Amino acid sequence: MNSADFIALLPLIVPALASVVLLLLITFSRSHAVSVLFTLGSLLLSFLLLFVAGGGTPRRVTPLFIMDAYSLFFIGLLFIAGIVVAVMSSRYLGERSMERGEYYVLLLLATLGASVLAAGSHFASFFAGLEILSVSLYTLIAYRRNDDRGNEAGLKYLILAAASSSFLLFGMALVYAQTGSMDFFQLAEGGRVPDLTVVLSAGLLLITVGVGFKLAVVPFHLWTPDVYEGAPAPVAAFIATSSKGAIFALLMRYFSLMDLQRFPAVWYGIAGIAVASMLIGNLLALRQNNLKRILAYSSIAHMGYLLVAVLAGGTVAKTAVGYYLAAYFATMLGAFGVIAFLSGEEGDAENLEAYRGMAWSRPWTAGVFVAMLLSLAGIPLTAGFIGKFYVVAAGAGAALWIPLIVLVAGSTIGLYYYLRIVAVLYGRVPEGEGGAVTGFPGRVLGMTGGILLTVLTFALLWLGVYPAPLIRILQATVARLVP
Amino acid sequence: MVPLEWYIGLSTVLFVIGVVGFLIRRNILIMLMSIELMLNSVNISLVAFSHYLQDLRGQVLVFFIITVAAAEAAIGLAILISLFRNKEAVHTDEMTEMKG
Amino acid sequence: MLPKIFFGYFAVVMVVLSLLIVTRKNPVHSVLWMLALFFHIAGLYLFLNAEFLAAVQVILYAGAILVLFLFVVMMLNLKEEVMGERFGKEWPVGISIGAFILVLFFFTINKFSQGPTGQYTIERIKAETHTKAIGSVLYTEFLLPFEIASLILLIAIVGAIVLAKKTK
Numbered sequence: 138m139n140s141a142d143f144i145a146l147l148p149l150i151v152p153a154l155a156s157v158v159l160l161l162l163i164t165f166s167r168s169h170a171v172s173v174l175f176t177l178g179s180l181l182l183s184f185l186l187l188f189v190a191g192g193g194t195p196r197r198v199t200p201l202f203i204m205d206a207y208s209l210f211f212i213g214l215l216f217i218a219g220i221v222v223a224v225m226s227s228r229y230l231g232e233r234s235m236e237r238g239e240y241y242v243l244l245l246l247a248t249l250g251a252s253v254l255a256a257g258s259h260f261a262s263f264f265a266g267l268e269i270l271s272v273s274l275y276t277l278i279a280y281r282r283n284d285d286r287g288n289e290a291g292l293k294y295l296i297l298a299a300a301s302s303s304f305l306l307f308g309m310a311l312v313y314a315q316t317g318s319m320d321f322f323q324l325a326e327g328g329r330v331p332d333l334t335v336v337l338s339a340g341l342l343l344i345t346v347g348v349g350f351k352l353a354v355v356p357f358h359l360w361t362p363d364v365y366e367g368a369p370a371p372v373a374a375f376i377a378t379s380s381k382g383a384i385f386a387l388l389m390r391y392f393s394l395m396d397l398q399r400f401p402a403v404w405y406g407i408a409g410i411a412v413a414s415m416l417i418g419n420l421l422a423l424r425q426n427n428l429k430r431i432l433a434y435s436s437i438a439h440m441g442y443l444l445v446a447v448l449a450g451g452t453v454a455k456t457a458v459g460y461y462l463a464a465y466f467a468t469m470l471g472a473f474g475v476i477a478f479l480s481g482e483e484g485d486a487e488n489l490e491a492y493r494g495m496a497w498s499r500p501w502t503a504g505v506f507v508a509m510l511l512s513l514a515g516i517p518l519t520a521g522f523i524g525k526f527y528v529v530a531a532g533a534g535a536a537l538w539i540p541l542i543v544l545v546a547g548s549t550i551g552l553y554y555y556l557r558i559v560a561v562l563y564g565r566v567p568e569g570e571g572g573a574v575t576g577f578p579g580r581v582l583g584m585t586g587g588i589l590l591t592v593l594t595f596a597l598l599w600l601g602v603y604p605a606p607l608i609r610i611l612q613a614t615v616a617r618l619v620p
Numbered sequence: 621m622v623p624l625e626w627y628i629g630l631s632t633v634l635f636v637i638g639v640v641g642f643l644i645r646r647n648i649l650i651m652l653m654s655i656e657l658m659l660n661s662v663n664i665s666l667v668a669f670s671h672y673l674q675d676l677r678g679q680v681l682v683f684f685i686i687t688v689a690a691a692e693a694a695i696g697l698a699i700l701i702s703l704f705r706n707k708e709a710v711h712t713d714e715m716t717e718m719k720g
Numbered sequence: 721m722l723p724k725i726f727f728g729y730f731a732v733v734m735v736v737l738s739l740l741i742v743t744r745k746n747p748v749h750s751v752l753w754m755l756a757l758f759f760h761i762a763g764l765y766l767f768l769n770a771e772f773l774a775a776v777q778v779i780l781y782a783g784a785i786l787v788l789f790l791f792v793v794m795m796l797n798l799k800e801e802v803m804g805e806r807f808g809k810e811w812p813v814g815i816s817i818g819a820f821i822l823v824l825f826f827f828t829i830n831k832f833s834q835g836p837t838g839q840y841t842i843e844r845i846k847a848e849t850h851t852k853a854i855g856s857v858l859y860t861e862f863l864l865p866f867e868i869a870s871l872i873l874l875i876a877i878v879g880a881i882v883l884a885k886k887t888k
Contacts (some may be wrong), residue, residue: 290718296655303638317837319681339824362718634734637735641743646808649793657757672866674841677838679770704763709729
């Protein structure tokens with residue numbers, strides 16, 4: 138490694154060092170504010186260093202990492218998500234008596250793991266990034282350790298994630314045996330990959346199983362609603378966005394280098410997963426009355442929409458994936474942000490009935506929530522609409538008619554349950570003595586909450602009304618993925 | 621020399637025993653052990669591949685897998701202790717806090 | 721012929737041991753069978769000229785991870801475990817999934833073709849010693865994931881302490 142490599146890797150080195158320094162720092166001062174400010178500062182610094190690192194790109198640092206415009210874009214997105222989650226957590230933890238410093242150490246390391254995935258170009262960095270992300274998430278999910286649901290969710294996630302990693306590793310081992318290489322770029326070189334061998338397809342299918350679990354797509358989705366419900370709201374936001382987005386970035390790179398179209402068994406496997414996720418995710422969401430579980434099923438469906446773009450392949454699809462993920466990040470973070478900021482000490486604000494009539498008592502918060510829900514549903518003028526439009530365009534370009542029909546059908550079902558939440562928000566407040574208290578009286582969002590939700594809403598509308606700048610960035614970065 | 625296919629066969633059989641153990645046992649401790657079994661079967665195949673490919677990278681990956689297995693076991697057992705302290709539960713069907 | 725007999729012994733014993741691990745009622749017995757399995761795996765690594773990994777297998781798996789398991793099994797004190805039901809209700813599903821994977825693999829295995837070989841021949845590893853050879857790969861090409869592995873262990877320490885600590 139020389140100094141240019143070092144500069145290229147700085148955005149990854151800073152959070153790693155910061156986590157260790159923070160761990161030392163909390164032995165001296167357990168002040169919550171110090172931990173929060175340090176975390177935010179180091180994430181912001183890493184984000185700014187992306188522009189420094191961008192000067193020397195594209196650059197391969199050992200065969201394990203590639204710092205090019207594509208990975209820098211996704212790392213930037215992940216750092217922003219990390220900052221948003223840290224702000225949410227500062228309020229959430231501040232109101233509860235839990236160990237606070239360690240939470241931010243784990244959050245920094247989880248963000249680092251996600252960034253390693255986005256920059257990975259080798260099975261070893263894939264595995265290392267995935268595990269640093271998962272191992273810190275196990276602890277973060279079970280962080281409310283006096284809460285049975287938290288422990289249960291953490292254990293469920295751990296057991297299933299560990300089992301799925303062994304599937305992933307078995308797949309990697311088979312691909313390694315067939316090609317003698319673990320390097321994505323070497324796999325892409327002509328002649329290295331024997332065409333259509335059964336063993337290679339089996340290996341790729343096993344990798345798809347492992348990755349499918351992390352993305353929570355049907356039929357590997359069973360953990361999702363339970364983990365979202367049991368995890369603290371900011372951690373659930375992190376799982377829904379960073380953890381999935383990072384794996385998606387890696388998946389997109391891997392499959393475009395391997396040229397997915399050459400492996401029909403894997404292609405049809407992914408197509409089946411996409412169709413099943415779009416249908417089942419949306420159908421199961423209909424029966425839920427818990428907001429976190431609804432968002433969990435909604436995220437399953439959204440991963441299905443994104444997989445349609447992966448199936449399509451090509452430049453338009455890559456732009457679509459980048460745009461969709463940016464929009465999805467803003468929307469999911471906003472939706473979970475509302476839940477996190479409304480959650481009091483007695484438990485997370487997840488029961489749908491507690492929101493009845495909230496639009497009349499706190500119109501702004503309800504308005505933000507409605508904007509997020511409409512974006513999830515893909516209504517015009519929101520970021521979600523443009524994202525979905527791009528995915529449909531990519532799918533139509535590749536003539537994927539069956540997945541597209543399912544996508545439209547799924548979105549229609551989705552509309553129903555998103556609008557059901559909106560109807561509850563604008564519903565009539567039950568009168569009389571018997572009516573439960575709704576709309577979170579006495580709960581203030583605080584300055585952090587107000588600013589964060591306003592910024593996310595503006596981002597959402599801006600992406601929905603004026604998408605051109607982001608699309609230009611994406612076309613300059615993401616689309617030039619294959620060298 | 622032993623053919624490489626034998627190693628793949630052995631590691632597949634061990635992997636499947638691990639998967640079946642993971643799917644059918646109720647006790648979470650045994651499920652965690654089944655996961656260790658699955659990881660070990662992957663390790664065997666990686667070491668065998670790297671021996672036959674005359675390439676050490678497979679063995680380096682084994683080194684990382686062992687590290688991660690240790691970390692996962694530590695955290696898994698910590699959560700299990702925390703759960704047992706609250707609920708005295710170590711079976712999958714006793715975990716019924718969340719439904720739907 | 722002799723290597724095949726050796727392999728046959730290891731294979732048969734390992735399969736029997738892993739069957740014992742997943743079927744024993746008492747978790748302590750499972751842990752002890754696992755100990756025997758790990759020693760056999762270490763033996764197989766020696767057989768594949770991976771001395772360093774054999775040592776790591778014994779020290780880390782048998783010495784650290786299994787002790788942790790044994791410790792927790794003892795701590796949880798599962799007296800009623802020996803009485804209770806061993807398998808979940810859905811055990812036929814589990815076994816059929818396993819059988820399916822097994823059949824699928826034995827159909828693919830004869831299609832196996834090996835990739836291009838690298839530069840670490842057995843003679844070279846023997847001349848360099850295995851520990852030195854693996855170190856020279858680990859600390860050059862794989863330096864960065866090696867650092868990440870150390871962070872994973874840090875998370876494990878922090879996480880285990882935060883989670884298992886008694887509440888005041």
